Amino acid sequence: MGGDHAPEQIVAGARLAAERLDARISLVGDPDAIAACLGDHAAAGRIEIVPARDVIAMGESPRAALRGRDDTSMARAVDQVRTGSAQAVVSAGNSGAFMALSAMRLGTIPGVRRPAIAITMPNAGGQRVLLDAGANADCRPEHLVDFALMGSVYAEYTLGLENPRVGLLSIGEEKGKGNELTKAAHALLEAADLNFCGNVEGGDIFGGRCDVIVCDGFVGNVVLKVTEGAAELLFRRIRQVVADSEELRPLAPLLGDALRAVAGQFDAAEYGGALLLGVNGVSIVGHGCSDANAISNAIRFAHKAVGGRLVEHLREVFSARAEARA
Amino acid sequence: MGGDHAPEQIVAGARLAAERLDARISLVGDPDAIAACLGDHAAAGRIEIVPARDVIAMGESPRAALRGRDDTSMARAVDQVRTGSAQAVVSAGNSGAFMALSAMRLGTIPGVRRPAIAITMPNAGGQRVLLDAGANADCRPEHLVDFALMGSVYAEYTLGLENPRVGLLSIGEEKGKGNELTKAAHALLEAADLNFCGNVEGGDIFGGRCDVIVCDGFVGNVVLKVTEGAAELLFRRIRQVVADSEELRPLAPLLGDALRAVAGQFDAAEYGGALLLGVNGVSIVGHGCSDANAISNAIRFAHKAVGGRLVEHLREVFSARAEARA
Numbered sequence: 302m303g304g305d306h307a308p309e310q311i312v313a314g315a316r317l318a319a320e321r322l323d324a325r326i327s328l329v330g331d332p333d334a335i336a337a338c339l340g341d342h343a344a345a346g347r348i349e350i351v352p353a354r355d356v357i358a359m360g361e362s363p364r365a366a367l368r369g370r371d372d373t374s375m376a377r378a379v380d381q382v383r384t385g386s387a388q389a390v391v392s393a394g395n396s397g398a399f400m401a402l403s404a405m406r407l408g409t410i411p412g413v414r415r416p417a418i419a420i421t422m423p424n425a426g427g428q429r430v431l432l433d434a435g436a437n438a439d440c441r442p443e444h445l446v447d448f449a450l451m452g453s454v455y456a457e458y459t460l461g462l463e464n465p466r467v468g469l470l471s472i473g474e475e476k477g478k479g480n481e482l483t484k485a486a487h488a489l490l491e492a493a494d495l496n497f498c499g500n501v502e503g504g505d506i507f508g509g510r511c512d513v514i515v516c517d518g519f520v521g522n523v524v525l526k527v528t529e530g531a532a533e534l535l536f537r538r539i540r541q542v543v544a545d546s547e548e549l550r551p552l553a554p555l556l557g558d559a560l561r562a563v564a565g566q567f568d569a570a571e572y573g574g575a576l577l578l579g580v581n582g583v584s585i586v587g588h589g590c591s592d593a594n595a596i597s598n599a600i601r602f603a604h605k606a607v608g609g610r611l612v613e614h615l616r617e618v619f620s621a622r623a624e625a626r627a
Numbered sequence: 628m629g630g631d632h633a634p635e636q637i638v639a640g641a642r643l644a645a646e647r648l649d650a651r652i653s654l655v656g657d658p659d660a661i662a663a664c665l666g667d668h669a670a671a672g673r674i675e676i677v678p679a680r681d682v683i684a685m686g687e688s689p690r691a692a693l694r695g696r697d698d699t700s701m702a703r704a705v706d707q708v709r710t711g712s713a714q715a716v717v718s719a720g721n722s723g724a725f726m727a728l729s730a731m732r733l734g735t736i737p738g739v740r741r742p743a744i745a746i747t748m749p750n751a752g753g754q755r756v757l758l759d760a761g762a763n764a765d766c767r768p769e770h771l772v773d774f775a776l777m778g779s780v781y782a783e784y785t786l787g788l789e790n791p792r793v794g795l796l797s798i799g800e801e802k803g804k805g806n807e808l809t810k811a812a813h814a815l816l817e818a819a820d821l822n823f824c825g826n827v828e829g830g831d832i833f834g835g836r837c838d839v840i841v842c843d844g845f846v847g848n849v850v851l852k853v854t855e856g857a858a859e860l861l862f863r864r865i866r867q868v869v870a871d872s873e874e875l876r877p878l879a880p881l882l883g884d885a886l887r888a889v890a891g892q893f894d895a896a897e898y899g900g901a902l903l904l905g906v907n908g909v910s911i912v913g914h915g916c917s918d919a920n921a922i923s924n925a926i927r928f929a930h931k932a933v934g935g936r937l938v939e940h941l942r943e944v945f946s947a948r949a950e951a952r953a
Contacts, residue, residue, distance in 0.1 A: 423860065435798060438806035472761060472848040480764035480845040503852025507860040519806040520849055522798040523842075526829025527850050531857045534749065534833040535889065539865070542885040548878075549885060555875060556882075559868040563861065 302330035302356040302374040303394015305590050311393060312338035314596020319347040321597065324604050327351045327381055330374035353377040359589060363397035367405070375399055379406045382582035389583035389603035391574070393591040400436055403577050403584040410612070412619030415440070416579030417448045417518065418586060419455055420525060423566040424507050430456050430465075431506065431514045434575060435522035442485035445469070445515050446493050451578040452513035453495060454618050458609040459576075460512075468501035468511035470520060476500065482517060490515075494622070532567040536560055574599035576606065578615070583607055628656035628682040628700040629720015631916050637719060638664035640922020645673040647923065650930050653677045653707055656700035679703040685915060689723035693731070701725055705732045708908040715909035715929035717900070719917040726762055729903050729910040736938070738945030741766070742905030743774045743844065744912060745781055746851060749892040750833050756782050756791075757832065757840045760901060761848035768811035771795070771841050772819050777904040778839035779821060780944050784935040785902075786838075794827035794837035796846060802826065808843060816841075820948070858893040862886055900925035902932065904941070909933055 302308055308328075312335055315326045328335045329351040336350060353374040357366040370376065375394055379402050381387035392399045404416050417433035430452045437444060449467045456465035469487055471479035476487055478500060490497045498511050506514055506524065516524070543549045543556055577584040583606045587599045628634055634654075638661060641652045654661050655677040662676060679700040683692040696702065701720055705728050707713035718725045730742050743759035756778045763770060775793045782791035795813055797805035802813055804826060816823045824837050832840055832850065842850070869875045869882055903910040909932045913925045932938075 438798060470849065472764060472845055472852075480843075483845075503849040503854075504856030504859070506853060507856040516849075517806075519798055519809075520846060523796065523829040523846055523850060524853050526798075527832060527853050528829075528857045530830030530833040531854045531893070532861055533830070535858055535861055535893065538889045538892065539886065542889055546881075546885060548881055552875070552878060555872075559872060559875060560865065563864045563868055566864065567857070567861065 302334075302353075303359070303392050303399070303589075304587065305359070305393075306592060307393065308334050309338050310591065310593045311596055313593035314591070315348055315600065317593055317597035318600035318604075322601060322604050324600070325349070326600065327378075327387055329353050329378040329381065330356065351377060351381065357395050357398045359395050361395060361398065363395065363401045366395060366398040367401055375402055376406065379403055379582075379584070382584070383407055388607045389585065391585040391587060391596070391599045391603055393587035393589055393596065393599075396435075396586050396589070399584075399586055400577055403580050403582070407580040407582045407584065409579050410581060410615050410619055412447075412623050413451070413579040413615075414447050415444050416577050417444075417451060418521070418575050419452060419578045420521075420575045421460070422506055422514075422528065424509065428460060429506070429512050429514065430460065431470075431516070431521055431524065432578065433516065433518035433521050434525050435518045436577065437518040439519070440482065440517035442482060442489050445482070445486040445517070446489045447579070449490055449493065449495055449497070449513065449515045450618055450622070451615060452515060454614050455576070455578060455611060456512045458611050458614045459606050461609075462512045464496050465512035466496050466498045466510070467513045467515060468498050468505065470503070470506075470514050470516035470524075471500040472502065474500050474502065486515075494625070528567065532564065536564055574602045576602075582612060628660075628679075629685070629718050629725070629915075630913065631685070631719075632918060633719065634660050635664050636918045637922055639919035640917070641674055641926065643919055643923035644926035644930075648927060648930050650926070651675070652926065653704075653713055655679050655704040655707065656682070677703060677707065683721050683724045685721050687721060687724065689721065689727045692721060692724040693727055701728055702732065705729055705908075705910070708910070709733055714933045715911065717911040717913060717922070717925045717929055719913035719915055719922065719925075722761075722912050722915070725910075725912055726903055729906050729908070733906040733908045733910065735905050736907060736941050736945055738773075738949050739777070739905040739941075740773050741770050742903050743770075743777060744847070744901050745778060745904045746847075746901045747786070748832055748840075748854065750835065754786060755832070755838050755840065756786065757796075757842070757847055757850065758904065759842065759844035759847050760851050761844045762903065763844040765845070766808065766843035768808060768815050771808070771812040771843070772815045773905070775816055775819065775821055775823070775839065775841045776944055776948070777941060778841060780940050781902070781904060781937060782838045784937050784940045785932050788838045790822050791838035792822050792824045792836070793839045793841060794824050794831065796829070796832075796840050796842035796850075797826040798828065800826050800828065812841075820951075854893065858890065862890055900928045902928075908938060 355373040418436045419432040420434045421428045456462045471483045574585040658678045681699040744762045745758040746760045747754045782788045797809045900911040
């Protein structure tokens, strides 16, 4: 029921995913509204409806949304994972409320101090992980170490990168460069059981120096939005230059296809969802503006994370760390 | 003598600027090396050489570079402004050392707690100012207010924007969104004598919502590097798509020109230098990789800042604020 195009596009996305994946999908919310969108496309019994009467609106403060409201579609969806009825939950609704509900109802993995949002970014060679992309606006150095560990596990078991290299996002490559947070985190990361490759800069996010980039949630969210905004402005400028040129104008449709292909690599909806790492379950935070395709991609991504046993691997790594310390 | 292509490209840039602008240019450094690059292109007496024996290397720690070294080209160049022999100083050398030298030798404008690096960013309608882009990795809320005031004056008297709108870079538009720093700064900015338009997000840097964007120097530097990195990767991908397409390939040269025109708008060397705001003089921090064209643009930019009486206007605004408080 959450997101700018709910429930139509959410249901349509679930239908796409049910056709594409070997997965069963539960749609949680107002049964009548969902059934109306679903029509008779029940995808051979692979989609079921789980009723919930209440809906958390996009603009609600997460705090207000959580208080004594057990029958929201979001709470019921998270509960599907908590009770074992589902292995992953996807939402395009109020992201603050969804993160809070996921953390509260699923609980955090023992040893994880703060769950973090991990996103994948396009880069020269393929994809890389950046976290935290917005769950924690203020972080302490030890939180960044947790993010590094979680990002490593995610890169290895969901993206298939062997012994992933972890970089600390800073302003200057030398160890002493950065702010108080990154300088303290640098020392902790060097001592951690990680393939730590030191400080990286903003431009390295798109280069090939590392596979996992760690930063606080304020910086990570700014990076995500700046990347999307810069790409959007750039495409608009290029289209304008083409439209203004007599020689290039006839090729605009052809070129438009090429640009769209590249734009897709810079579009979160295309290259995968954002994952709340560190909770006891796979929890995917979709864009509010998700269309059917974005929802289908997010479900595919959830399926991949479950298949790679992401949560189990995270539990092992954090439990091994606790034992090494004991 | 500073920068990756010094002194050849620096001297060539000065020659270009001397031809284009009504300005006299002093080149500070090794007289023989400069004279060899200058040849007989003395641009009708508009270029003079100011000798300095020592050079601060690119990799030196700023602290080491400052101790008891008065005869470096950088120190002597800043002194040209301090003594009134010049009205602006431009360097492509060690930027940490250059900022420290500028602040120490020129002093800060009364009332300015921390000088900041202001850069211009391309946006939908033209240009906008972002600061701090790297001078202060850790900031207190009141520093962001100083940045906002300085950025406003800069936008008005150098870029010609009337009553510039100031936005606070955060993660969410609502007042309560952000980290501890931005939440505290938001309250101070509301109370300040500014055209404050509230929080803006990373994507708004490229939109039309405001003219001046304020953030701490860590975040600002990351934004700058991410923008450059994303643009670079995007152009590379587009070129690849064109090269891979039989229909588009013949147009690669023509399209290349169009892409270069757009890329120029995302290239700091083209759209102006970075300015150290808050010191008693115009101090331009060039990219280490500056070529002749970048240097010439930086000099033109310095000329514009001097012509707009930037430093005088900054002094007036900060003195008026001090009086209003007294």
